Amino acid sequence: MASPYRMKNAKFKVYRGNASEGQEVEYTVPVEEGMVVLDAIHYIQKNQAPDLAVRWNCKAAKCGSCSAEVNGKPKLMCKSRLDDFNLDEEINVRPMKSFPIIKDLACDVSWNYEVNKKIKPFTPKENTNWIMKQRDVDRVQEFRKCIECFACQNVCHVIRDHDLKPKFAGPRFFVRVAGLEMHPLDAADRLSDLKNDMGIGFCNITKCCTEVCPEDIHITDNAIIPLKERIVDKYYDPFKMIFRKIFGMQ
Amino acid sequence: MLDRFEIHEHDVLVIGAGGAGLRAAIEASANGVSVGLVCKSLLGKAHTVMAEGGIAAALANVDKEDSWQTHFTDTMFGGKYINNFKMAELHAKEAPERVHELEHWGAVFDRTNEGKILQRAFGGHKYKRLSHVGDRTGLEMIRTLQDKGVHMGIDVYMECTVTKLLKDGDRISGAFGYWRETGKFVIFKAKSVVLATGGMGKMYKITSNSWEYTADGQALAYNAGAELIDCEFIQFHPTGMIWPPGVSGILVTEAVRGEGGTLTNNKGERFMERYDPKLMDLSTRDVVARAIYTENKEGRGSVHGGAYLDISHKGADYVKKKLPSMYHQFKDLADVDITKGPMEVGPTCHYSMGGVRVEAETAMSCVPGLFAAGEVAGGMHGANRLGGNSLSDLVVFGRRAGLYASEFAKKNSQAKINEKEIESSEKEVISFFENSGENPYAVHMDLQDLMQANVGIFRTENDIQKAINGLSKLKEKAKKVKIEGSRMYNPGWHMAYDLQNMIMYSEAIARSAIQRKESRGAHSRIDYPDPNPDDATWTSLIKLGTNGEMVVGKAPVIPMSKELKEVLKNDEGRVSKYSNLLK
Numbered sequence: 001m002a003s004p005y006r007m008k009n010a011k012f013k014v015y016r017g018n019a020s021e022g023q024e025v026e027y028t029v030p031v032e033e034g035m036v037v038l039d040a041i042h043y044i045q046k047n048q049a050p051d052l053a054v055r056w057n058c059k060a061a062k063c064g065s066c067s068a069e070v071n072g073k074p075k076l077m078c079k080s081r082l083d084d085f086n087l088d089e090e091i092n093v094r095p096m097k098s099f100p101i102i103k104d105l106a107c108d109v110s111w112n113y114e115v116n117k118k119i120k121p122f123t124p125k126e127n128t129n130w131i132m133k134q135r136d137v138d139r140v141q142e143f144r145k146c147i148e149c150f151a152c153q154n155v156c157h158v159i160r161d162h163d164l165k166p167k168f169a170g171p172r173f174f175v176r177v178a179g180l181e182m183h184p185l186d187a188a189d190r191l192s193d194l195k196n197d198m199g200i201g202f203c204n205i206t207k208c209c210t211e212v213c214p215e216d217i218h219i220t221d222n223a224i225i226p227l228k229e230r231i232v233d234k235y236y237d238p239f240k241m242i243f244r245k246i247f248g249m250q
Numbered sequence: 251m252l253d254r255f256e257i258h259e260h261d262v263l264v265i266g267a268g269g270a271g272l273r274a275a276i277e278a279s280a281n282g283v284s285v286g287l288v289c290k291s292l293l294g295k296a297h298t299v300m301a302e303g304g305i306a307a308a309l310a311n312v313d314k315e316d317s318w319q320t321h322f323t324d325t326m327f328g329g330k331y332i333n334n335f336k337m338a339e340l341h342a343k344e345a346p347e348r349v350h351e352l353e354h355w356g357a358v359f360d361r362t363n364e365g366k367i368l369q370r371a372f373g374g375h376k377y378k379r380l381s382h383v384g385d386r387t388g389l390e391m392i393r394t395l396q397d398k399g400v401h402m403g404i405d406v407y408m409e410c411t412v413t414k415l416l417k418d419g420d421r422i423s424g425a426f427g428y429w430r431e432t433g434k435f436v437i438f439k440a441k442s443v444v445l446a447t448g449g450m451g452k453m454y455k456i457t458s459n460s461w462e463y464t465a466d467g468q469a470l471a472y473n474a475g476a477e478l479i480d481c482e483f484i485q486f487h488p489t490g491m492i493w494p495p496g497v498s499g500i501l502v503t504e505a506v507r508g509e510g511g512t513l514t515n516n517k518g519e520r521f522m523e524r525y526d527p528k529l530m531d532l533s534t535r536d537v538v539a540r541a542i543y544t545e546n547k548e549g550r551g552s553v554h555g556g557a558y559l560d561i562s563h564k565g566a567d568y569v570k571k572k573l574p575s576m577y578h579q580f581k582d583l584a585d586v587d588i589t590k591g592p593m594e595v596g597p598t599c600h601y602s603m604g605g606v607r608v609e610a611e612t613a614m615s616c617v618p619g620l621f622a623a624g625e626v627a628g629g630m631h632g633a634n635r636l637g638g639n640s641l642s643d644l645v646v647f648g649r650r651a652g653l654y655a656s657e658f659a660k661k662n663s664q665a666k667i668n669e670k671e672i673e674s675s676e677k678e679v680i681s682f683f684e685n686s687g688e689n690p691y692a693v694h695m696d697l698q699d700l701m702q703a704n705v706g707i708f709r710t711e712n713d714i715q716k717a718i719n720g721l722s723k724l725k726e727k728a729k730k731v732k733i734e735g736s737r738m739y740n741p742g743w744h745m746a747y748d749l750q751n752m753i754m755y756s757e758a759i760a761r762s763a764i765q766r767k768e769s770r771g772a773h774s775r776i777d778y779p780d781p782n783p784d785d786a787t788w789t790s791l792i793k794l795g796t797n798g799e800m801v802v803g804k805a806p807v808i809p810m811s812k813e814l815k816e817v818l819k820n821d822e823g824r825v826s827k828y829s830n831l832l833k
Contacts, residue, residue: 034494
């Protein structure tokens, strides 16, 4: 069966190198119907550059491993279809910008794992009967869809442009905290951590994270803003401030 | 001489950080020993994350009649009675507790109207039994375990590949491997080791498995002297994507059928009526995969060589709520709106029922101090695994492996590291850089073609022999593959090593398959189309011979207790077709 796609080639410019030096290398890849950018990278690996470093696992947008910048936009390569690009122009593939490059398309995302360790774990209420209504877990389930592709961390200007990494946890971890704070049976309080250690105040809700989320989590509206509101309510409510001053409570 | 290596020391070393590895690490750590956890990918990306439909456990939240006995009966029928009975029993009894434990650690399952954990129907399960979160149950499970594990003081070694298990005499003493990032070698000293490395599907062309699934744990165990059982039983999941070509093999969850999806052929017939009129679309996976294959062979397949699977009659809201990732997967990758019309599906290599032979209670292999849990272990699922029984297997036996590995570590001292073993393993892994043979990817593609064509869903003596002959040639080629570039994050080099493991296990599959002259579960012989009840008394056994050759034999199926026989009595009609165990 003659498919019009078979006739076409796509040109790729892929970053090859490490943190200190590297360049974009051009590769030509024959296009098949339904092909995604990750398929093209695999084609290059098999046929032209067997040592091309790239992370991937599921190839079905479930594991969040193959994040990269495709034509300057944070994307999962397994979800980026070639027929969404103008194949007369080169497709540029680079590693995520906000993390140190290891080699080629693989970068060092270990900082994220360090942030995660500091979040207070799920702490169930005492003597709960574990009954939860679906409507009460719906919004928690939205946050738990996160596949940790770190595209939101990569695009967030607090990290990308201002590199406030040690003081700022980033959208991925606000989503995680939201999932814990809004869990109907959780008893821990993470608001002071959010305000102080995680630097949620640096976020000025530009919604860049929400735009790139491959899981369509409403990061800003459903996670970050409600968390900010809780902090305002707890720490900046004038009545509560007076109360705290008088009774010396945190 | 060891000074030149980076060395880490733990009481228990867990290799693999999917559901089984994480659960083992958590249990060992809770038992008060120091734990190292090594994984080939980043933490949280293991294959468990791709599990979709649910975790099977007889909670009886939806169908009150459900019990561990029924779960056990279903599992044994699914496995065609050569399962390790004891494992199937422990699994059915302990799965509910493990599911509740996940909830107590923060997992948020879908709810019933009363607010309990919801359960859905699945192939081969008599009752609604699968706790789930839409169609992303594996993600929920791995994230829950990951977030639990990071607070327990477990040392995690990410992107590290283990190439050899180290031994002192018979006993395990640690592991040797390399960092994927730098290519530098690393030694792990440990009193006991838990293998939780998952499966092997990358040796087949059409597979739902990721690059990690290259039979590493099976090969590590085999080379360390452990036994492998049931290698002939490879599960081809009936519903993988088949179009467009780039997505072929990607899993389409059984939950589509669990939620009411139906299979049809190009004549619009619900063909499962011919293959399993009772269970229909929710028959066991081996039966449905063969049915789709046969429909195609007889000219009734879908446009691209599969079958049509339709859930659109359930309405768009329902489909999007219960199967959100399927909705997006088809919309984004195949331009198909599954709320409006059917998807096209066909069989894809999915799971290995066989693996390391272990003791049911402790998960220990015949090598003292070496444990195995999850897909890398064999026995639990017999000749065919039921959907949903994998996630429960991971936590039931992951916990047991972690518990007994830590007990073993408490009772034993650190065994010696053998320098010669390290030297030979180092040499083996580096030698590829001096080769001048083929590209490792080309050899891998040859292997996939060979296995797909000759040891697939339907098998014959001739085809399997062809595979065995082909494998001996590929084995030579694979030793000589040529590597370009440096040792830094070099996937070509990594593939060269993984290839050795895949070829070893391919041979184990083929040699076990040629030995079993009957059809049972996932092993379908065209030349022996029926099950032979006399063959239910043994499982295939593979081990490394003294001269480096592969030795094939049989291991007796462990005798079933009287209590379990009583449980199966209600199911005597089905049992007697496959086994004489009740006679």
